[in-house]
Amino acid sequence: MNTPLELAHAYETDNNPLFAVLHGLGWGSLLNLGYFTPLTLLRLTGGLSSFQEDLVSRSLALLRIQPGEQVLDVACGTGHTTRRIAEQGAFATGIDLYPPHVAQAVQRHGDRPRIRFLQADATDLRSAPASFGNAAFDKVHCLEAAFHFGPDGRRAFLEETYRLLKPGGRLVLVDFAWATGDPAEINAADPGRVVRDTWAFEEFEPLVRYIRHAIDVGYRPCRVHDWTRPVTRRFMALGALGARLALTPAGRLLLSRLLPPLKDLTHAQWLSFSGIVLAHVPVQRASRYVALVLDKPIHGT
16 A cells, blocks of 8 residues: 555656646646546536546445434545535545545544544544544445555555444445456556556556455445446546647647646646656556445344
8 A cells, every 4th residue: 555655746746747737737636537428528618627526426425325324524634525414414434545634634624523534544433543443433434545555455455444334334435446357467467667656556456356345344245336448437538639639739739728727737738648648548448447335234243
């Protein structure tokens, strides 16, 4: 699993031209890719934030939150999704590995009712500063973060969430997954490590292994929602179009006029952005984007 500093370094605008573009398009409160449908694509000139909100809404809908429930939001970042959980009447606990994110979450949302934020490692919550005892939560939510955990960390995360959930509780885990059973195939899809170094991860969990580990831990056979087309495929299609436009002066001018926050990017940043995006294409084709709905049996321990 990456350290907090490694993750922070990867997502900083100064270190990566891809994130310079993404932040120009509205990244900040949310760091997910977004959920795109043909009808909503007309909103693109307003940036990515509304598509990111759509993805959060779809993910939270799978939790089926009820007022008064205890809900754990894993890898909460600066707390936006945790706040939305609390607004549904639940008692929301947001945890993140990176202390500055937790501090920002407290500053932005900590004065709201039914909400708290803690710095903690989602793969080892027994050592968290607060008490995370057995059956402490009704629901657990993890959106687009577990690919950072590594294979051992993801299995530990499944074990920890099973322990934390009350019988009948639910985990919604939204993550990238490798389409075949061999995650080492990413070496051929990403030979220069551009994708892995950009996002600070080593491999995607094979979907078959995700499901097997969840069942081995004790979860009931999960429901899999395949969101590859509306998330990664359309995100990459838009990114690839932007990358190709960025290779020409006329294309860069068009992008800057359509999306004014991008007007300050330099020629070198645009070229680097194009190279990074095009390197993602083989990885996207060999992977999937899924929402796993995992329920703990009512008689689970």
